[in-house]
Amino acid sequence: MSPTAISGGSGGTLRFLESTIFKKAVMALTGAILFGFVSGHLLGNLQIFLGPDRLNEYAAFLKSNMEVLWIARTVLLLSVTAHIVTTVQLMRINQTARPVGYAKKNNSHSTLASRTMYYSGPMVAAFVVYHLLHFTTGTLHPEFSPVDVYSNVVVGFQRLPVAISYIVAVGLLCLHLSHGVSSLFQSLGFSHPQHTPRIKAVARLVGILYFAGYASIPAAVMLGILRAPSVHL
Numbered sequence: 001m002s003p004t005a006i007s008g009g010s011g012g013t014l015r016f017l018e019s020t021i022f023k024k025a026v027m028a029l030t031g032a033i034l035f036g037f038v039s040g041h042l043l044g045n046l047q048i049f050l051g052p053d054r055l056n057e058y059a060a061f062l063k064s065n066m067e068v069l070w071i072a073r074t075v076l077l078l079s080v081t082a083h084i085v086t087t088v089q090l091m092r093i094n095q096t097a098r099p100v101g102y103a104k105k106n107n108s109h110s111t112l113a114s115r116t117m118y119y120s121g122p123m124v125a126a127f128v129v130y131h132l133l134h135f136t137t138g139t140l141h142p143e144f145s146p147v148d149v150y151s152n153v154v155v156g157f158q159r160l161p162v163a164i165s166y167i168v169a170v171g172l173l174c175l176h177l178s179h180g181v182s183s184l185f186q187s188l189g190f191s192h193p194q195h196t197p198r199i200k201a202v203a204r205l206v207g208i209l210y211f212a213g214y215a216s217i218p219a220a221v222m223l224g225i226l227r228a229p230s231v232h233l
């Protein structure tokens with residue numbers, strides 16, 4: 001981008017807002033916010049292994065201040081929307097820059113995660129819609145209780161297709177996330193011959209650990225490690 005693109009009054013500001021640099025910064029910021037949520041949500045969910053009371057108390061605590069909850073929900077919704085809209089805008093910019101595409105794609109430097117970014121993103125978004133109808137509103141849950149989150153999760157995952165679809169969805173999310181975390185640094189202009197490969201390795205590890213963490217919950221229900229409280233009696 002030329003220096004004139006970021007200066008020169010309102011026309012310059014408009015050009016800056018339309019620049020690839022600004023859009024990549026939006027992707028990095030919104031991606032970081034979403035990553036923060038996914039990290040907090042994982043830590044919160046893992047409390048299921050500490051028993052029904054612990055998880056239900058934690059869920060009640062989250063809902064104890066509805067103003068804070070709705071502020072957090074609004075920030076999340078705005079971040080998801082900006083992340084998706086900016087992705088589409090960047091795709092259009094890429095298509096305009098290279099309308100014909102490569103005769104033969106060289107994938108030697110790309111990874112499965114980077115090649116599937118445009119597919120994993122929408123699939124994760126579709127999963128989140130299903131997930132909200134399943135565990136938040138209870139619309140798609142067979143025995144939903146607004147206060148017993150522990151039972152909602154256990155009963156929900158006792159259906160094998162549901163448990164398996166969650167494992168597939170969190171797999172896609174973690175694939176998306178592992179590439180997203182490393183591109184966040186690139187988007188912020190950080191590129192270093194020694195540190196960049198390390199960042200990529202850490203991002204891959206984060207993807208694997210988050211997958212293990214999230215998938216452990218439906219897997220534990222399927223294996224009978226996590227059971228509905230009445231079964232213990």
Ligand code: HEM
Nearest residue numbers: 045059073128131135136149153166170173214215217218
């Ligand atoms: C095995 C994996 C997961 C489990 C067991 C799980 C569990 C839950 C539960 C029980 C709730 C409702 C909490 C409550 O009402 O107090 C919830 C809400 C939610 N989950 Fe998950 N979740 C999982 C994965 C994910 C993933 C991967 C994402 C995002 C990509 C996600 C995004 C959300 C969102 C946005 C909400 C709504 C939060 C709100 O109330 O504002 N979840 N989840």
